[in-house]
Amino acid sequence: MKRYPFRKPLLSVALVAGLATSTFGIPSSSFAASQVETSVLTKEDQKIVQSVNVNNIYSHISRLSSQPRVAGTPAEYNAVQYIQQKFSSYGYNVQIQPFTFEAYVPPTTLSLDIKDDNTKYTPQALTYTGNGQATGELQYVGLGTENDVKDLDLTGKIALIERGNISFAEKVLNAAKKGAEAVIIYNNEDGELNGTLGGANDAYVPALSLPKDVGEKLAKKLQDGETLNAEVAVEGSKLETRTSHNVIATKKASNQKKDTGEIVFVGAHHDSVEGAPGANDDASGVAVTLELARVMAKAKTDTELRFVTFGAEENGLIGSTKYVDSLGQNDIFRTRAMFQLDMVGSKDAGDLVMNTVSGQPNTVTDIAGDASERLNGERTPYGQGDRSDHVPFAEVGIPSALFIHEPTEPWYHTPDDTIDKISKEKLQDVAEIVGAGVYDIAKIDRVTPNVKKPKPMKNVSKEVQDVK
Numbered sequence: 299m300k301r302y303p304f305r306k307p308l309l310s311v312a313l314v315a316g317l318a319t320s321t322f323g324i325p326s327s328s329f330a331a332s333q334v335e336t337s338v339l340t341k342e343d344q345k346i347v348q349s350v351n352v353n354n355i356y357s358h359i360s361r362l363s364s365q366p367r368v369a370g371t372p373a374e375y376n377a378v379q380y381i382q383q384k385f386s387s388y389g390y391n392v393q394i395q396p397f398t399f400e401a402y403v404p405p406t407t408l409s410l411d412i413k414d415d416n417t418k419y420t421p422q423a424l425t426y427t428g429n430g431q432a433t434g435e436l437q438y439v440g441l442g443t444e445n446d447v448k449d450l451d452l453t454g455k456i457a458l459i460e461r462g463n464i465s466f467a468e469k470v471l472n473a474a475k476k477g478a479e480a481v482i483i484y485n486n487e488d489g490e491l492n493g494t495l496g497g498a499n500d501a502y503v504p505a506l507s508l509p510k511d512v513g514e515k516l517a518k519k520l521q522d523g524e525t526l527n528a529e530v531a532v533e534g535s536k537l538e539t540r541t542s543h544n545v546i547a548t549k550k551a552s553n554q555k556k557d558t559g560e561i562v563f564v565g566a567h568h569d570s571v572e573g574a575p576g577a578n579d580d581a582s583g584v585a586v587t588l589e590l591a592r593v594m595a596k597a598k599t600d601t602e603l604r605f606v607t608f609g610a611e612e613n614g615l616i617g618s619t620k621y622v623d624s625l626g627q628n629d630i631f632r633t634r635a636m637f638q639l640d641m642v643g644s645k646d647a648g649d650l651v652m653n654t655v656s657g658q659p660n661t662v663t664d665i666a667g668d669a670s671e672r673l674n675g676e677r678t679p680y681g682q683g684d685r686s687d688h689v690p691f692a693e694v695g696i697p698s699a700l701f702i703h704e705p706t707e708p709w710y711h712t713p714d715d716t717i718d719k720i721s722k723e724k725l726q727d728v729a730e731i732v733g734a735g736v737y738d739i740a741k742i743d744r745v746t747p748n749v750k751k752p753k754p755m756k757n758v759s760k761e762v763q764d765v766k
């Protein structure tokens with residue numbers, strides 16, 4: 299993160315904004331003329347910068363990341379209650395929206411054995427794998443494309459497939475269609491392959507993954523003409539109906555006469571993946587959302603603000619999809635912008651970016667881009683990215699963007715996503731940019747409503763991590 303030296307001391311802006319310097323208790327004579335000329339913060343920016351307390355953000359993360367918050371578990375509900383209580387304590391009207399979803403439960407038994415081979419294999423299950431036991435000859439099937447399998451009969455065989463080009467689901471289905479009893483996909487990059495088939499499907503056979511080196515060794519033997527007989531067992535994976543919750547804190551326009559009728563959303567997700575404390579993913583986004591709600595609680599605004607934390611994001615953007623489905627057409631038309639905060643505090647990640655589903659700039663990237671320029675002297679870049687709760691909003695035509703640091707940290711979705719990897723500086727920066735952007739829209743500056751009817755976007759595909 300780069301800070302322009304001119305921004306400090308921040309209070310030089312008071313002169314530009316025409317505020318009484320006594321408000322800040324600093325005499326105007328303490329500022330050099332050059333500082334006055336180069337400072338660009340508005341009085342709303344000032345309020346955000348002065349009010350955001352990064353220690354509050356840090357303490358929310360610390361509390362939330364004391365344990366993983368898997369959707370539908372008591373730990374997630376505990377986070378929901380914490381968030382609800384904080385919003386309420388700031389004076390918000392808070393709603394809890396429960397919803398059910400089908401959670402994937404991983405297999406209890408998972409094994410791969412190869413006859414006459416002393417190697418101990420520790421495969422992973424692809425999420426949504428089929429269950430079953432299979433014994434058969436291992437057959438190398440390249441990338442497992444339709445073309446790769448078209449002349450093969452895989453009846454009674456176990457297909458060995460390399461990762462790449464097409465989704466894991468397509469590979470599994472292609473092989474299963476040709477009779478394969480089970481599928482093993484090996485990585486095309488170093489490390490474990492933690493993949494998902496994207497959703498349940500009765501046509502799936504047992505589907506396992508192996509690291510690159512292990513898979514390549516097997517593929518080489520097969521290509522050299524060796525015969526390998528394998529035994530695969532996957533048992534106990536299932537879908538289970540669970541209940542998760544969204545938390546919605548609402549602040550109506552503070553002055554009814556000046557109400558533009560518009561709504562601005564700030565969102566994050568409070569669930570985490572199994573085994574991951576999710577300090578950055580996404581306690582960081584929830585914590586910044588809470589702090590911005592606190593900062594904005596008493597602000598004079600002509601726009602309705604909704605601070606929302608979603609459940610079951612990690613299961614496929616389920617909470618945000620349910621929430622958007624529950625919005626009436628009127629609320630959708632009234633919504634001017636959605637700021638999604640997901641993974642906004644890692645020391646070990648790259649710089650802040652704003653990702654839109656289309657990759658094109660929109661109201662959110664324009665407004666937050668302007669705010670970042672005023673705050674930091676350079677515009678936060680925008681790019682393309684889905685993978686978070688801004689997607690369902692974008693799909694109904696709401697200008698939305700995901701705030702995230704890229705490249706992401708190595709601890710993503712691991713037990714090491716913990717509070718010690720969190721940077722207060724990064725949190726502060728994101729809170730200021732998003733806070734200043736939201737306040738820029740919401741400050742009282744218009745008497746006439748300016749509600750534009752957004753056009754729904756078509757053909758937005760939901761990308762799921764590691765489906766390819």
Ligand code: BES
Nearest residue numbers: 579611612613614615640685706762763
């Ligand atoms: N915080 C991540 C999103 C993310 C991670 C974006 C890395 C960009 C880089 C989010 O919680 C997540 O993991 N999302 C899922 C997708 C979702 C549809 C299940 C993912 O990316 O696998």
Ligand code: ZN
Nearest residue numbers: 579580640641
């Ligand atoms: Zn996340």
